[in-house]
Structures are given as C-alpha cells and as structure tokens.
Amino acid sequence: MLHDMKHDDIVGDYQEITLNLFGNLTRKILYTQIETPYPDGKLIVSTTDPNGVITHVNQAFIEMSGYTKDELLNTPHSILRHPDMPPAAFKDLWDTIQKGNKWQGFVKNLRKDGGYYWVKATVIPNVRNGKVTGYTSVRRKPSRTKVEECIKLYPTLF
Amino acid sequence: MSNLFTISPDFSPDHISGWYIFNTWLQKQTGEAIHLEMYNDFHSQREAIKSDKVDLIYANPFDAAMLVREKGFLPLVKPLGRADEAIIAVNAENTVEDVAHLLPGIRVAVTDDPDVHLMGMIMLEPGDLDANNVNINVCDTYVLVAKHLLRGDADVGIFLAEAYDNLSNMIKSQLKILVRSQISVIHHSLMIGPKLVEKRDKFQSLLVDMSNDAKGKGVLEGLGIDAWVGIEDEEMEFMIDLMDTLNT
The missing domain is CATH 3.40.190.10 (Periplasmic binding protein-like II)
Incomplete structure (x- = not known):
C-alpha cells in the first residue's frame, strides 16, 4: 500500500506535488532540496514481484530510503519515485525489463524525509524455470560527472 | 569412476x-x-x-x-x-582520500580473482574510472599487489578484504584504505x-x-x-x- 507523504516526516523546507504512478496510483509527494550522499562501498538491493511490488530489501535500502522494512515490503517500488525523474525514464525501464533485458540508468530517489539520493541503478528480470518471477534492482554509487549530466538532461525530458 | x-x-x-x-x-x-x-x-x-x-x-x-x-x-x-568483500587501497603517502579524486590513467594493481576485480572496479566508478581509462596490472598474489603500491609501481590496489586484513602490520601501516565494500x-x-x-x-x-x-x-x-x-x-x-x- 502506498500512502501520501506526511508533513511530520519531512526534514527542512519542502514543496508539494501529486504524482501519477504506475498502476493508476496517485501519491502526494513532499520533497526538499536536501541530498544524502551515497555511502561508499555499499550496494542497495531490492527485489519486486512482476508488478513492481517490493518483496525484499537489504539493510542499505532501509538506511538510504529512511523507511522501515515493514513500510517497504508489499509496497510499490514507486515509493522512491522523485518528481524530478522524467516518466520517460521509467517507461524505458519497464519496456526494457518486460522484454527480458537488463536496464541501467541514473536515478534520483526520494527519501521518506523528503530528501533525495542519486544512484546508478541496474534492474534485471529474475527468470526461474523460464518464467519471469520478479525483478532485482541493484544500486551503486554513481559518478558525480554522470549525475551532473542527468541534472541537466532530465528536466528536458518532461 | x-x-x-x-x-x-x-x-x-x-x-x-x-x-x-x-x-x-x-x-x-x-x-x-x-x-x-x-x-x-x-x-x-x-x-x-x-x-x-x-x-x-x-x-x-x-x-x-x-x-x-x-x-x-x-x-x-x-x-x-x-562473504567476499573488496578493498581499494593506496600508498599511505598518497594525498588522495576519496576514490572520486582519482584521475584517469592511474595504474591499478589487481589479481585475477574475478569477483574481487568486479567489486573493485565498481568502487572505482564514482571517480569516472573504468577498464578503458586505467592501466590494469594483474599480479599473482595480493602480497604482490601491496608491494606494487609500496614501490610506487601502482597508484591503486584492489584487494580481497580478507587478504588485505591478513597482510603484515608493517605492510598495512604503509597503505591507506579508500573504500571497503559492505555487500555481504x-x-x-x-x-x-x-x-x-x-x-x-x-x-x-x-x-x-x-x-x-x-x-x-x-x-x-x-x-x-x-x-x-x-x-x-x-x-x-x-x-x-x-x-x-x-x-x-
């Protein structure tokens, strides 16, 4: 279940927007301009079912997102969706992985406290006995140069 | 049989x-x-x-x-x-404190240990470094990786964390860890x-x-x-x- 963000959870000055998400969901987003740096040496790992609902998260995911494990499990992965990310990026992601291919890109993720963090994400289909049973997403620390390129590029894709 | x-x-x-x-x-x-x-x-x-x-x-x-x-x-x-974890280390006298400050063209000493090599190269990515813009020197052992760093023949070493931890204290005192993976x-x-x-x-x-x-x-x-x-x-x-x- 995906809930609207709560004012009490937000740290710092914030803006408000309502996002349309995959699966005809809408969510009220409260977001700040505070960046959390990606921690050195860690990978953020999650798996979802074929509909993008979270089935597994690792500790780094919990720490960087700011949510508890219980808040994340059985929730759409779009809980991380930041309004600065162009919908075209996620359409490309879904088109790619639903064809059984690997997707890679730079993503600005939203935290529970309204802040954000940049990642280099790779998503692959989990194929078991010839059937896609879900998707695994692994995020690693991005290069700052690539992030700067995305900061310029993404606003042009809306 | x-x-x-x-x-x-x-x-x-x-x-x-x-x-x-x-x-x-x-x-x-x-x-x-x-x-x-x-x-x-x-x-x-x-x-x-x-x-x-x-x-x-x-x-x-x-x-x-x-x-x-x-x-x-x-x-x-x-x-x-x-678990297998990797370490990126440099000579202790190197002024670089962050992988992001390493420059293209650096000499990287590794072994042919494939998972450690993979994890190490991922940890170099934040510095815009990849196999195309670094010089890789494949060594037979992690002790030789350390020796290349001490001699100044390599700028960066990629180690299996366990092998790094088992180096002698004398060698480790002359090296500096930039990143240790926590993949688990x-x-x-x-x-x-x-x-x-x-x-x-x-x-x-x-x-x-x-x-x-x-x-x-x-x-x-x-x-x-x-x-x-x-x-x-x-x-x-x-x-x-x-x-x-x-x-x-």
Whole structure:
C-alpha cells in the first residue's frame, strides 16, 4: 500500500506535488532540496514481484530510503519515485525489463524525509524455470560527472 | 569412476594441505571416489568446467552463473559468516582520500580473482574510472599487489578484504584504505555437478553437520572455516542475479 507523504516526516523546507504512478496510483509527494550522499562501498538491493511490488530489501535500502522494512515490503517500488525523474525514464525501464533485458540508468530517489539520493541503478528480470518471477534492482554509487549530466538532461525530458 | 573436485584458484596458500585433508574426509564420509585437482588459474579451471571434467567445485561467485545455468550445477554449502568483500587501497603517502579524486590513467594493481576485480572496479566508478581509462596490472598474489603500491609501481590496489586484513602490520601501516565494500551477500560456494546431483541431499547434510563432529571440526579448521551453511537454490539464484547486475 502506498500512502501520501506526511508533513511530520519531512526534514527542512519542502514543496508539494501529486504524482501519477504506475498502476493508476496517485501519491502526494513532499520533497526538499536536501541530498544524502551515497555511502561508499555499499550496494542497495531490492527485489519486486512482476508488478513492481517490493518483496525484499537489504539493510542499505532501509538506511538510504529512511523507511522501515515493514513500510517497504508489499509496497510499490514507486515509493522512491522523485518528481524530478522524467516518466520517460521509467517507461524505458519497464519496456526494457518486460522484454527480458537488463536496464541501467541514473536515478534520483526520494527519501521518506523528503530528501533525495542519486544512484546508478541496474534492474534485471529474475527468470526461474523460464518464467519471469520478479525483478532485482541493484544500486551503486554513481559518478558525480554522470549525475551532473542527468541534472541537466532530465528536466528536458518532461 | 573417480569424480573430480576443484577449488577456486584464489584459495589462500596456507590452506592447500587443508583442502587435501578435506577431500579425504569427503571421500570417507560419502563413499565416493573423489580426486582433488588444483588449477593454477581461473582460465584453466574454466576450460576444465567447459569440457565437463568437474563434478564438485568450491567456486568463485563470478563463476556461479555459468556453473548453474550452463552446466547444471547446484549449490551445497557456503562458509559460515564469510562473504567476499573488496578493498581499494593506496600508498599511505598518497594525498588522495576519496576514490572520486582519482584521475584517469592511474595504474591499478589487481589479481585475477574475478569477483574481487568486479567489486573493485565498481568502487572505482564514482571517480569516472573504468577498464578503458586505467592501466590494469594483474599480479599473482595480493602480497604482490601491496608491494606494487609500496614501490610506487601502482597508484591503486584492489584487494580481497580478507587478504588485505591478513597482510603484515608493517605492510598495512604503509597503505591507506579508500573504500571497503559492505555487500555481504557475495560468497564462495561448494557446488555439485550433474553426475553427482542425485546425491546432493546426502552431501549437503554431511557438510552441514561437519562442524558438530570433533574430527570434522578439525578438518574445517585446516580450511580456515568455522562451519558450512546450506544454500537454498533461490539464494544461489539471487546471488547470480546480483552478480549479473554488477557485471554491466
């Protein structure tokens, strides 16, 4: 279940927007301009079912997102969706992985406290006995140069 | 006919005799004839796997996908509490404190240990570094990687964290860690091939119980392992998927 963000959870000055998400969901987003740096040496790992609902998260995911494990499990992965990310990026992601291919890109993720963090994400289909049973997403620390390129590029894709 | 057992060539030299003793233990316990073959490098080990010579393997995680998906191997056990982690280190006198400040053209000393190499290169990415803009120098051992850093023949070294931690204090005092990975889920695995796969449950339960027996515990000590932990198929598939995402 995906809930609207709560004012009490937000740290710092914030803006408000309502996002349309995959699966005809809408969510009220409260977001700040505070960046959390990606921690050195860690990978953020999650798996979802074929509909993008979270089935597994690792500790780094919990720490960087700011949510508890219980808040994340059985929730759409779009809980991380930041309004600065162009919908075209996620359409490309879904088109790619639903064809059984690997997707890679730079993503600005939203935290529970309204802040954000940049990642280099790779998503692959989990194929078991010839059937896609879900998707695994692994995020690693991005290069700052690539992030700067995305900061310029993404606003042009809306 | 004898079965062939082989060990990932990145094993610690201190444990060579331990693996031979383990093989003797395994033969006695399972009643199977098993010949232990040590390959000098990953290339010759992979050639043996490709020509279906291998029946049991203590495999590097990098090779797990090929073993499971192309050769029909299944996981048995992994060492308790021992994940593969990598370290990026430089000479202690190097003024660089962050990987992001390393520059293209640097000389990187590595071994041919494939999962550590992969993790290390990922940790260099935040500095916009990749195989196309660094000079890779492949060394036979992690001690030689350290020596290249001390001599100034290399700017950066990629180490298996365990190998780095086991370097002498004198060497470590002259090095500086920039990043230590904290991935936790990448590990070596003992795996069983198609010829023996019907005996998988028997092998797995013997191995999992090994640390409960005084003699078995002694054999494990010779490998530097506290106990074996069983691996479920899905856990192995998860690690293979993870390695697949990293190998991009």
